[in-house]
Amino acid sequence: MYRRLLTGLQSATLRLDVGIQRVLPQDFNPLYYTGGLANLFLTVLVVSGILIFLYYEPSLEGAYASVEFLTRDVPYGVVFRGIHRYAADAYMVAILLHLFRNWFTDRYREARDSQWLSGMVLLVFSGLAGFTGYLLVWDERSQMLTSLTVQALRSVPLVGHWLAEVFVGGPGVSDTTLPRFLFLHVGPAMALYVLLWWHYVRLRHPKIWPPAVWVLFGLGLLFILASVLPATSGRPAQPGASPEGFPVDWFYLWPYVLARWMAPGWALALVVALLAYGMVIPYTLRETPEERGLRALGQAVVVDENCTGCELCYYDCPYNAIYMVPSPAPGKSRAAANRKLLAVVVDSRCVECGICIGACPFEALELPRMLDRDVQQRIQRGAQAPAAAAT
Amino acid sequence: MRGAASALALAGFLAVLALVCVAAMVYGEWFDRRLLSSGALGVLLVLYAAIVVLFRKAGITAEE
Ligand code: HEM
Ligand code: SF4
Ligand code: SF4
Numbered sequence: 001m002y003r004r005l006l007t008g009l010q011s012a013t014l015r016l017d018v019g020i021q022r023v024l025p026q027d028f029n030p031l032y033y034t035g036g037l038a039n040l041f042l043t044v045l046v047v048s049g050i051l052i053f054l055y056y057e058p059s060l061e062g063a064y065a066s067v068e069f070l071t072r073d074v075p076y077g078v079v080f081r082g083i084h085r086y087a088a089d090a091y092m093v094a095i096l097l098h099l100f101r102n103w104f105t106d107r108y109r110e111a112r113d114s115q116w117l118s119g120m121v122l123l124v125f126s127g128l129a130g131f132t133g134y135l136l137v138w139d140e141r142s143q144m145l146t147s148l149t150v151q152a153l154r155s156v157p158l159v160g161h162w163l164a165e166v167f168v169g170g171p172g173v174s175d176t177t178l179p180r181f182l183f184l185h186v187g188p189a190m191a192l193y194v195l196l197w198w199h200y201v202r203l204r205h206p207k208i209w210p211p212a213v214w215v216l217f218g219l220g221l222l223f224i225l226a227s228v229l230p231a232t233s234g235r236p237a238q239p240g241a242s243p244e245g246f247p248v249d250w251f252y253l254w255p256y257v258l259a260r261w262m263a264p265g266w267a268l269a270l271v272v273a274l275l276a277y278g279m280v281i282p283y284t285l286r287e288t289p290e291e292r293g294l295r296a297l298g299q300a301v302v303v304d305e306n307c308t309g310c311e312l313c314y315y316d317c318p319y320n321a322i323y324m325v326p327s328p329a330p331g332k333s334r335a336a337a338n339r340k341l342l343a344v345v346v347d348s349r350c351v352e353c354g355i356c357i358g359a360c361p362f363e364a365l366e367l368p369r370m371l372d373r374d375v376q377q378r379i380q381r382g383a384q385a386p387a388a389a390a391t
Numbered sequence: 392m393r394g395a396a397s398a399l400a401l402a403g404f405l406a407v408l409a410l411v412c413v414a415a416m417v418y419g420e421w422f423d424r425r426l427l428s429s430g431a432l433g434v435l436l437v438l439y440a441a442i443v444v445l446f447r448k449a450g451i452t453a454e455e
Contacts, residue, residue: 025447027454079429217440223433227426 033210034098041091063138082226113282130252139234155265298369299350305332306364309341316359321349402445
């Protein structure tokens, strides 16, 4: 059932690509660059964030006023604030598209689990940085979110009270609270760049930037949104008040919408459960090569006697799965007789994509099971041909 | 060929619109209507994106 659902989603994703490419040239398909788009919006967030940070005062009395000052009195301050907010939304949309696309096109299994796991940790840190951003304004919404989060954290068994103290920087909201929120906003955002290193380390040619057309469009859209729907604050937070409703921003605050119907602790438990499930996705439905049958191509194998050590496969393998080692002995073919290096495939990294086979000019790489498959298909075709001729 | 000509014509029209946006940006900055300026800048960038696509359709730019 689950497997059928995934197959359906996979073909829907591919059909969507075909549809987009009727309108746009193939290399402009934005769904090819969802990671790059996330990176674009992250860059915008960092730049606009630094500008906002210059005016921000992390204190209970000063925070709201400093944001209002930026919005009203600083030239284009409202635009930068808007860009920061909408870039955060666009960033989350891009990450979610990226996540679902990689999920539905099966790019998380086997050797790609490193990218998937680092992606999930990126998601956690992105969510944390996004949500704490709403607290910094210290308006009624911030106050409400703070109190719901404290309730949720306190309901965690054993360590709940300690977590709540870490969150607000003391036993209750105090002068240390806003500096703590600022840290919880900027810290995870900075950590994203370390995590991105983990995310890219196994990829040789990650497309980390979208094509110019999408950079222009993305930036344009942010400017338009920031001007047409300027970012505003709610009413300032009142000490001791418990505001009733607050406007929610779905992309980051959906767990708080849930908290209207269930205890905040349960909403937190749901978020944790979803993330935990995300982490084990690469290890669910794993199939052995036997179970995959004809779909399994097997890891690439170097044909020792033909390899000349030219390194072309090493540069082309997208997953850094090929290493060049000093050749223990000369190859057998004439071209390989004087080689200094030999290509070696690291099985646990190879995703069976076959790109190295196209890269090698010396027929020194093969996907062994692909050959089997080819032979089997030919036999099948041969078996069908006489039957077709007879009808 | 006809497709290329009409793509170029449309790109030309969008370039003129982009100039209008520049005028709007200057106007907005001069008369302290900064949301107008930044909105016009946004439209300008989106127009440029459309022009990039049209150039490709007209065969002026090649695949990277
Ligand atoms: C901060 C947010 C993120 C950024 C900036 C980002 C960026 C990227 C980039 C640039 C690539 C290379 C794409 C390519 O070369 O085509 C990539 C690959 C990948 N990302 Fe992310 N990513 C982010 C979050 C995530 C998340 C949340 C997930 C899912 C849990 C994820 C899963 C993957 C996977 C599985 C690949 C490998 C795709 C493949 O092997 O073709 N990423 N990411
Ligand atoms: S098939 Fe070749 S190119 Fe593809 S991952 Fe394996 S070693 Fe790298
Ligand atoms: S491309 Fe072929 S010949 Fe060159 S190093 Fe790789 S396996 Fe050897």
